[in-house]
Amino acid sequence: MEQTRTTHSRRSFLKSSLLAGGGLMISFSWLPKAGQANTPHHPVAPEAWNELTGYVRIYPDNSITILNPNPEFGQNVMTSLPMMVAEELEADWKKIVVEMGPHDSTKLGAQFTGGSNSVRMYWRPLREAGAAARQMLLQAAAESWSVPIEELTTRAAIIYHEKTGKSGTYGSFASKAATLPVPKGMKLKAPKDFKVVRNSQKNVEGIKIVSGQPLFGIDYKVDGMLIAMIQHPPAFGMKLKSFDATQTLKMPGIKDVFTLKLYEEGFEQGGFDTRSFNDLLVVVGNTTWEVMNARKKLIVDWVPAGDTKDTFGGRGTKREVTVPGALESTTAQLAKMEEYAQKPAQQLRKDGDPETAFKNAAQIIERTYNAPFLAHNCMEPMNFFAHVTAEKALLAGPLQAPGWSEPTLAKLLQLPAEKIEIQMTRMGGGFGRRAYGHYLYEVALIAKKVQAPVKLIYTREDDMTYGIYRPMYTATYRAALDANKKLIAFHVKGGGIPEHAIHANRFPAGAVDNYLAEGWQIPSNITIGAFRAPRSNFNAAAEQSFLDELAEAMGKDPIDFRLELLQKVKEKPVGRNNEYDVDRYTGILKLVKEKSGWGKPENNKYNRGVAAYFCHNSYAAHVVDIVMRNNRPYVERVYSAIDCGIVINPDAATNMVEGAVIDGIGNAFYGKLSHKDGAAEQSNFHNYRMIRHSEAPAKIEVHFVQNDIDPTGLGEPPFPPVFGAVANALYKLNKKRHYNQPYLNNPLQSGTVTNNKKPF
Amino acid sequence: MLKLTINKKVYNLDIDPETPLLWALRDVIGLVGTKYGCGMAQCGACVVHLNGEAVRSCVTRVSRAAGKEVVTIEGLSDNNDHPLQQAWLELDVSQCGYCQAGQIMSAAVLLRENKNPTDKDINSAMEGNICRCGTYLRIHKAIQLAADIQRKGSK
Ligand code: FES
Ligand code: FES
Numbered sequence: 001m002e003q004t005r006t007t008h009s010r011r012s013f014l015k016s017s018l019l020a021g022g023g024l025m026i027s028f029s030w031l032p033k034a035g036q037a038n039t040p041h042h043p044v045a046p047e048a049w050n051e052l053t054g055y056v057r058i059y060p061d062n063s064i065t066i067l068n069p070n071p072e073f074g075q076n077v078m079t080s081l082p083m084m085v086a087e088e089l090e091a092d093w094k095k096i097v098v099e100m101g102p103h104d105s106t107k108l109g110a111q112f113t114g115g116s117n118s119v120r121m122y123w124r125p126l127r128e129a130g131a132a133a134r135q136m137l138l139q140a141a142a143e144s145w146s147v148p149i150e151e152l153t154t155r156a157a158i159i160y161h162e163k164t165g166k167s168g169t170y171g172s173f174a175s176k177a178a179t180l181p182v183p184k185g186m187k188l189k190a191p192k193d194f195k196v197v198r199n200s201q202k203n204v205e206g207i208k209i210v211s212g213q214p215l216f217g218i219d220y221k222v223d224g225m226l227i228a229m230i231q232h233p234p235a236f237g238m239k240l241k242s243f244d245a246t247q248t249l250k251m252p253g254i255k256d257v258f259t260l261k262l263y264e265e266g267f268e269q270g271g272f273d274t275r276s277f278n279d280l281l282v283v284v285g286n287t288t289w290e291v292m293n294a295r296k297k298l299i300v301d302w303v304p305a306g307d308t309k310d311t312f313g314g315r316g317t318k319r320e321v322t323v324p325g326a327l328e329s330t331t332a333q334l335a336k337m338e339e340y341a342q343k344p345a346q347q348l349r350k351d352g353d354p355e356t357a358f359k360n361a362a363q364i365i366e367r368t369y370n371a372p373f374l375a376h377n378c379m380e381p382m383n384f385f386a387h388v389t390a391e392k393a394l395l396a397g398p399l400q401a402p403g404w405s406e407p408t409l410a411k412l413l414q415l416p417a418e419k420i421e422i423q424m425t426r427m428g429g430g431f432g433r434r435a436y437g438h439y440l441y442e443v444a445l446i447a448k449k450v451q452a453p454v455k456l457i458y459t460r461e462d463d464m465t466y467g468i469y470r471p472m473y474t475a476t477y478r479a480a481l482d483a484n485k486k487l488i489a490f491h492v493k494g495g496g497i498p499e500h501a502i503h504a505n506r507f508p509a510g511a512v513d514n515y516l517a518e519g520w521q522i523p524s525n526i527t528i529g530a531f532r533a534p535r536s537n538f539n540a541a542a543e544q545s546f547l548d549e550l551a552e553a554m555g556k557d558p559i560d561f562r563l564e565l566l567q568k569v570k571e572k573p574v575g576r577n578n579e580y581d582v583d584r585y586t587g588i589l590k591l592v593k594e595k596s597g598w599g600k601p602e603n604n605k606y607n608r609g610v611a612a613y614f615c616h617n618s619y620a621a622h623v624v625d626i627v628m629r630n631n632r633p634y635v636e637r638v639y640s641a642i643d644c645g646i647v648i649n650p651d652a653a654t655n656m657v658e659g660a661v662i663d664g665i666g667n668a669f670y671g672k673l674s675h676k677d678g679a680a681e682q683s684n685f686h687n688y689r690m691i692r693h694s695e696a697p698a699k700i701e702v703h704f705v706q707n708d709i710d711p712t713g714l715g716e717p718p719f720p721p722v723f724g725a726v727a728n729a730l731y732k733l734n735k736k737r738h739y740n741q742p743y744l745n746n747p748l749q750s751g752t753v754t755n756n757k758k759p760f
Numbered sequence: 761m762l763k764l765t766i767n768k769k770v771y772n773l774d775i776d777p778e779t780p781l782l783w784a785l786r787d788v789i790g791l792v793g794t795k796y797g798c799g800m801a802q803c804g805a806c807v808v809h810l811n812g813e814a815v816r817s818c819v820t821r822v823s824r825a826a827g828k829e830v831v832t833i834e835g836l837s838d839n840n841d842h843p844l845q846q847a848w849l850e851l852d853v854s855q856c857g858y859c860q861a862g863q864i865m866s867a868a869v870l871l872r873e874n875k876n877p878t879d880k881d882i883n884s885a886m887e888g889n890i891c892r893c894g895t896y897l898r899i900h901k902a903i904q905l906a907a908d909i910q911r912k913g914s915k
Binding site for chain 1: 852854861
């Protein structure tokens with residue numbers, strides 16, 4: 001195999017090679033910009049892992065295969081990423097075969113789904129790969145036909161030379177093209193010339209989904225595969241003391257019951273190695289049902305674990321963290337949060353002199369917002385397959401970031417990374433949950449122990465009560481108004497278990513002369529993880545509700561009020577590091593105002609709420625229209641305005657926004673995971689309320705801002721502002737502000753907070 | 761031995777009769793289109809047809825299916841061209857796709873019984889199927905479209 005390597009820019013290169021049996025393969029490697037620190041909320045893998053590789057294969061019979069490098073969890077990257085290659089290649093989209101890429105942490109790099117990153121991250125390299133392949137095919141044709149390359153045109157994977165009437169397929173030139181050097185500095189198409197991108201293309205796996213073909217991790221099967229389940233403690237803060245498996249072992253199909261330690265003492269965990277329980281009580285058998293059934297016969301003694309220690313490694317530093325052992329309950333957690341809220345906190349940003357401004361205020365509005373833990377509830381519960389031998393390991397299943405799990409897997413199995421193969425299946429949802437690889441590690445250790453291929457399955461109950469939740473949050477917002485009802489100071493103090501959600505540099509930072517943001521946190525043994533738009537999903541509820549109340553107190557229209565603040569940022573921004581782009585923020589507010597017919601009398605019959613938020617590089621605003629139906633609030637219509645730059649696949653993007661809206665309404669109305677003495681109080685869908693079919697809005701109108709900005713991501717941004725818009729619409733319905741989530745289903749009851757009374 | 765007819769094929773299973781049909785399908789027969797979501801009749805991911813009725817296979821004993829006709833998503837149509845499958849593709853309903861087999865199987869019984877389902881009819885037929893990705897709106901429209909396709913086809 002011949003290879004040509006061309007450095008394209010400082011950080012990317014393309015390679016071409018001749019396919020066995022003839023044909024051209026273009027593969028690319030690319031290092032995205034190193035970003036912030038690698039934390040669960042700003043996931044950036046170490047640079048060395050961040051080399052991404054993909055390929056385009058053009059076969060002599062003119063069939064074309066494009067590899068999707070990134071894990072698919074419903075965001076439709078299997079379709080949208082290959083579309084970007086096809087655009088520059090000028091291939092016939094309908095004939096392209098898409099394949100899921102393998103994972104290889106040394107050659108192929110960190111393929112990760114999260115942070116609304118997929119499209120943004122691959123936008124340039126995938127188009128460059130397509131453009132380079134096309135250029136080489138043109139070069140090959142020009143040489144064969146002895147015509148100037150400039151006179152050639154391409155359409156649907158065919159090259160034409162008009163003057164001589166010659167034409168030939170890409171496939172017929174592919175082998176020759178493979179011998180040519182990869183061109184440098186490809187000129188990419190201007191947006192006005194897009195033919196594939198910006199045109200709706202159907203999900204390439206749609207047919208497999210509607211016909212029930214095996215696609216998901218839970219569908220993975222090999223001969224002789226065993227099924228494993230883990231009995232985890234009934235509560236956070238508990239651990240295994242002893243067990244009696246006599247009856248379990250007598251049950252049909254049961255192979256073994258044993259315990260394993262996930263991490264040995266002092267094991268250096270990486271940032272996404274969170275696990276809730278370390279002692280695994282494992283039941284292994286032939287079939288899922290046999291194992292489920294036999295588990296019920298276990299007699300187990302659990303004891304309080306007391307305080308434990310976690311060790312975190314990576315980047316040359318080692319950090320020990322004490323995990324408190326208390327068995328926590330939601331009511332006590334709320335009381336503790338109220339207590340912490342009164343204490344001094346870490347200052348995150350300060351502009352001007354907020355203390356004096358508050359002292360001189362004619363009016364102060366102060367409101368506290370609370371939100372519970374949330375379970376991800378991916379419809380496909382956590383599961384993974386492993387087959388581990390002394391020499392190598394094969395793992396397969398649903399996972400958002402194989403590159404983050406592989407180093408830990410290598411340490412746990414004591415195998416070099418190149419001996420570990422991780423296959424990424426389609427995921428039945430992810431929402432952040434599957435960035436945490438504990439279930440891979442668990443199955444790998446189980447497979448090593450049983451010396452057979454094995455699939456670990458979490459039951460719904462295992463999945464829901466395991467942890468890795470959206471954190472429990474609180475925030476107190478204060479605004480100072482002068483005698484003319486002008487906003488002179490703004491203060492937010494946020495906290496949470498075990499982290500706060502405050503983004504100190506986001507709107508309305510920059511719009512208020514005197515501004516203060518503070519944060520505090522309470523450690524806990526209840527584990528947390530990224531959940532669709534981490535932190536933002538709380539902030540957009542609290543802050544956007546507060547701005548609505550503030551606008552009302554100032555006698556202003558809520559959209560105009562936000563626009564005025566943004567105008568101020570545009571003219572004279574306060575402070576530095578304001579994270580958002582004023583024009584794009586303004587743009588979505590104006591668009592949603594226009595499209596929703598804001599203020600038009602024909603909409604008066606609706607209880608309307610608005611919210612707008614910036615996160616993960618994109619902008620989203622919603623107007624939500626609530627009515628009463630069967631004595632319950634019902635979101636009948638939603639108008640959404642989104643600015644995510646260039647939209648790759650408009651219909652699929654619209655689907656994603658519709659989904660975010662419905663998911664947002666469901667979580668805002670009902671989402672809640674509470675605890676009593678360390679035990680989750682919800683364990684399955686009979687007591688964890690999910691939004692149902694009849695509760696979805698009858699209409700969701702999605703409008704994208706039309707611009708030529710490089711794509712900035714879409715999976716997360718539309719989700720957070722749904723909460724705020726829903727809260728503000730509910731207020732219109734019954735003139736009652738909603739400070740505690742979930743808004744309709746047993747909201748968190750704050751015991752002693754007194755400041756949410758109407759002060760005027 | 762239990763004798764089951766699944767998607768017109770006969771299977772003789774040596775299996776604990778208490779086993780839920782879901783796990784018989786998935787683990788023993790190898791038809792994995794029917795999904796596990798909750799195991800307690802709450803989510804609809806496991807819906808199959810038993811003598812034409814929509815049942816939740818996670819709480820249906822395999823013994824109850826003995827001697828009856830079982831249809832799973834894999835057997836809903838001969839060429840993946842059931843009006844619902846066509847409509848699902850036309851409106852590109854799926855996101856992650858995990859819930860969709862159950863959604864389609866629930867909708868199929870509705871459409872067979874009711875050629876012109878109203879919004880209310882669709883709501884009540886689909887209330888037992890959860891979709892965390894939030895594709896309900898498209899599912900709703902796809903059922904209406906499938907009803908349309910079905911009416912045109914039968915003319
Ligand atoms: S798995 Fe049967 S209803 Fe959920
Ligand atoms: S499409 Fe993902 S759960 Fe329905």
